[in-house]
Amino acid sequence: MTWLSLVIAGLTLLVSPAYAESNKPIDPAVAFGARPSVSDLSLSPDGMTVAYVSPSQGLGSALYTLRLGKDAKAKAVLLATGKPERLRSCHWVSNDRLACSIYGIARSKLGLLPFTRMIAVNADGSNLKQLSTQAHLYSRGLQLGGGMIIDWLPDQDGSVLMSRNYLPDDHTGSHIASTDEGLGVDLLDTRTLSSHMVERPRRDAAGYFSDGRGTVRIMGIDVRGPGNQDTGVIAYYYRTQNSRDWEKLGDYNYLDHSGFAPLAVDHDRNMAYGFKKRDGRQALYSISLDGSLSEALVFSRPDVDIDHLIRIGRRYRVVGGGIRRRSTWYHAGQQRGRFVGRSTLNGRRAGSNETVQHPIVRQLSGVTPRSATSR
Numbered sequence: 001m002t003w004l005s006l007v008i009a010g011l012t013l014l015v016s017p018a019y020a021e022s023n024k025p026i027d028p029a030v031a032f033g034a035r036p037s038v039s040d041l042s043l044s045p046d047g048m049t050v051a052y053v054s055p056s057q058g059l060g061s062a063l064y065t066l067r068l069g070k071d072a073k074a075k076a077v078l079l080a081t082g083k084p085e086r087l088r089s090c091h092w093v094s095n096d097r098l099a100c101s102i103y104g105i106a107r108s109k110l111g112l113l114p115f116t117r118m119i120a121v122n123a124d125g126s127n128l129k130q131l132s133t134q135a136h137l138y139s140r141g142l143q144l145g146g147g148m149i150i151d152w153l154p155d156q157d158g159s160v161l162m163s164r165n166y167l168p169d170d171h172t173g174s175h176i177a178s179t180d181e182g183l184g185v186d187l188l189d190t191r192t193l194s195s196h197m198v199e200r201p202r203r204d205a206a207g208y209f210s211d212g213r214g215t216v217r218i219m220g221i222d223v224r225g226p227g228n229q230d231t232g233v234i235a236y237y238y239r240t241q242n243s244r245d246w247e248k249l250g251d252y253n254y255l256d257h258s259g260f261a262p263l264a265v266d267h268d269r270n271m272a273y274g275f276k277k278r279d280g281r282q283a284l285y286s287i288s289l290d291g292s293l294s295e296a297l298v299f300s301r302p303d304v305d306i307d308h309l310i311r312i313g314r315r316y317r318v319v320g321g322g323i324r325r326r327s328t329w330y331h332a333g334q335q336r337g338r339f340v341g342r343s344t345l346n347g348r349r350a351g352s353n354e355t356v357q358h359p360i361v362r363q364l365s366g367v368t369p370r371s372a373t374s375r
């Protein structure tokens with residue numbers, strides 16, 4: 001098996017994101033098919049720099065950073081060609097560093113396969129690192145899922161808590177051989193890639209949720225049937241505060257959407273928020289994580305599903321739930337109000353037995369274009 005490489009190249013570019021104003025008449029067909037000029041936007045913790053993802057040539061996308069000062073100019077930091085890699089989103093892990101999600105679809109002997117990767121880069125385009133684990137010559141399996149950041153750890157400069165997928169390898173007789181397999185959680189320094197394992201990888205792990213303070217409180221486990229067939233059910237377990245023991249939270253069936261699907265943990269209120277059906281519609285509920293598992297309806301609508309959480313702050317604290325083009329927020333003591341904002345959660349995990357080779361990202365760093373394998 002060969003490396004699934006992260007290609008780092010350089011281009012001398014100083015790009016400004018926008019489309020120039022023109023007096024030409026607008027072509028309705030062109031306007032209809034045009035991509036949004038900004039697909040993702042994030043403000044640095046100190047409020048002095050903004051990072052945004054904007055379309056580039058063809059299917060490509062680029063990350064820009066802009067200091068919020070007089071005569072400031074946007075700086076091109078990363079470029080994804082769109083063939084096949086694309087930039088999904090970027091968020092700040094410190095005042096000078098970002099973590100970005102990349103996705104794409106690669107061709108293989110198995111057909112078209114989706115992949116994701118997490119990377120980190122300084123706001124000036126330097127020190128590009130791949131945060132996702134990397135397959136190598138002796139790895140068994142295909143590294144499709146790149147993991148996700150489950151806690152941004154605002155009190156730690158540049159470190160994050162991240163779920164990462166591990167592949168076992170056949171490098172027997174070597175001290176670098178590993179039998180770790182599945183999804184685990186690591187405390188990861190995005191600048192140096194030094195890491196500490198917080199949750200050991202499990203083959204049956206479907207996901208993890210942190211409380212925003214660096215503690216993993218919920219774990220999802222794939223429930224398998226005869227012949228290791230997928231049942232569509234995820235069994236969720238939780239930890240009470242100051243405990244390492246897992247206790248049953250409940251089951252969720254993602255085929256018929258029955259049961260409680262946790263999405264976030266509130267550290268201060270010691271509860272989980274998630275979706276559950278109510279009168280045929282998806283509603284937002286809370287469940288206490290103090291051992292009582294007391295359940296409460298947070299918000300629902302009889303005519304539509306509640307489809308996302310609303311979060312604020314660097315700890316991504318949940319303040320409400322919303323529907324498309326409309327959001328409703330809540331707080332202790334106040335049931336309903338209005339809040340402008342939107343946030344969604346998404347993650348993917350996959351595995352197989354073949355490698356796919358492709359470029360992931362290009363770095364704009366003011367040097368002659370070149371290719372290099374990530375280390």
